[in-house]
Amino acid sequence: MILEEVRRIEADGTERTTSVRIGSDMSPNVDGRGLLVLPGLIDLHAHLREPGYEESETVATGARAALRGGFTTVCAMANTMPAIDSPGLVAELAARGRDARAARVLPVAAITRGREGKQLADLVELAAAGAVAFSDDGDPVDDARLFRSALEYAHAARRPVMEHVQDRALSGRGVMHEGAVSAALGLPGIPAAAEESAVARDIAIAKLTGARLHLQHVSTAGALELVRHAKADGISVTCEVTPHHLALTDEWVGGSRAFVWEPMRGASPPQTPQKVEDDPQTPRGVPYDSATKVNPPLRTAADVRALWRGLADGTVDAIATDHAPHASFRKDVEYAEAAFGISGIETALAVLLMAVDAGMGELGAVVRALTSGPARVLDMRGPDDLIVVDPALEWTVTAGALASKGKNTPLLGRRLRGKVIAAVVEGEVRYRDETAMQGRAGPPGRIKGAEAIARR
Template structure:
């Protein structure tokens, strides 16, 4: 299957996607995902490169562990796996990890993701130290005191459901802190999974003043609102201006589905629209999945007891294309946020032989069986989505060829 042939068949052949943010869970949480299953899932989602977050057990905070992730990534034969190492030793937020040594071992960026570097002095210090070699610090913007015991967005829906809320300010306080530090030090900070209109506004203003800050947004924050937590599962573009569902939206599901619980939480429609505007105008540099697979034991529990996170590698593309079809962003800009955008954030040159073929119009139904990831935790199960990856090549080697699978499906139908 070569790319010319795929183009002739009418598929969109484009550069492979780069995911700045995925949790591959290995070592330590192999019941949720492994580097091998995660790298396969990435490929099927169109990501020929995936950056693995270091909040594993043990956390990736030593050169040996970085080397191990690289080796297992190579052996997986899926997407390229690039390790991110921790900012602080053991991800404990107390002292800096050996950033330069970790970078020499192959770490492409540094993050304590899952948590922020809560101590502002240490955060500033990390950004300052990393700047010596131009190392990339990826901050998970959250003020832990403000988010507290919150389990969903604070708003009308949390008020109705009686769930503790996470305010927009819990994120924006941390975004403001990061911008001020980046400005003062003139050092690059990347803010991951921003989710609020206020964050977009602040980052836009910072960029206008040439402050070296970049950011990414997740497909789920672009597609879903906090209404999903109460069982109303219309995509943002299937809702009218006042949040009412317009035709084509699915019927209500059960409220309190733990698969709608993530951090940052799904926000209001107002925030989702602001994220698309930020994506379209270049304020947002990249779309990153924050793929957070969980074994069912961590999700098949009470909502407030459930782990945060959604499985996203394999559903990212159709969600992004949904907004594109609704006219919220042009397709080229959206695809750039999955390719050149993240490459620029990482400071890497994408391999020209990493390519994917997309059938933009193909519909498919999300099911546990259809997903290669071990994380079946997504509220999209049973949902028909449009747009899928039919082939993916890494370094010219076609490692995923979905054509055969498609034919089998068609035959069954």
């Protein structure tokens, strides 16, 4: 199939209009006008839950969900049961990924044995078995001395350490961002300082060791500022932000369902938090919806804007989904009891495209942060995968529309604009939205070359 006149955006963010061959089949050409062709997206951070939590996700369902979201490569986090802390488990995870024949699955191994934060895992051996990075994600390595050793060994293994940055003494029993909204809702807060003090510690240790440190899901303006300074000082630090931290705020815990750019479109943002119900345009949900519970928590609008600035100036290296699917029984409970996490790998790209449409950032910067940026964090060459996106296609987020087993997203019921309609991995079309593709087949003659192919 050949797509005529598509906008093709490269991993460096540049774009041109061209024809692109998708796969090797002889199906009629498609009018590509209005479509985007992007390099396959790379997700540095996803939870595929296998082994141990198969009721929430499996490697196969997660890899298929990833592909539908445009991610042809996903890094699978190690917080499974058992944790991915031995070469055998790394190899098994990679094999299950290959068997799924969906997105490419790259195993991330645990930093410490059993992710207990007590004793280092055999990092060099894990890297040899195929681990692309190390992370105890879900938990930080609390012990600074152990974290130093981890960076030293990861350096020897030539892999980055991906750290979940959180000072657990400060975050305590918090369940949402500590601020005006947590004060009103009476929920224990996680202060921005819990992230910022951990980022400061980790940067200091990265400087000490010279190893590659990657900070996961950075969510506050202050944390990003620390990363900016560290980069300016030449410290080997990279960071990622998530789509939900680029679009949602802590107001969502109180029931707002307006993307950060929606209430203030064309206007300067209010200095003090306004009651959301004052704006009749603002969609409302139910307060205390556990689908909004995520760690790090949804922050303030000021933090969201700071993340977009970081994306524009290169402080942010990657957008990673932190896809965290959960079986309903882990979420259908009181807010304080619910598991942390948003199932986000299938909605990420649409949300980001809508943000770009709303003027939050440049498409080129977003594409870089989803392709060449994460490739650089992993020190790998970007694969030749391609995805085709219809940026105008609207769809509603429903449990049924998601391939992931995790339906835990606060976007349920929302209409999104932008959908992946095909994904090519390793030269093979592994995902194709047939209805969307057929809808693109215009009247005969309008599609160049269609007749010639039909006669064969």
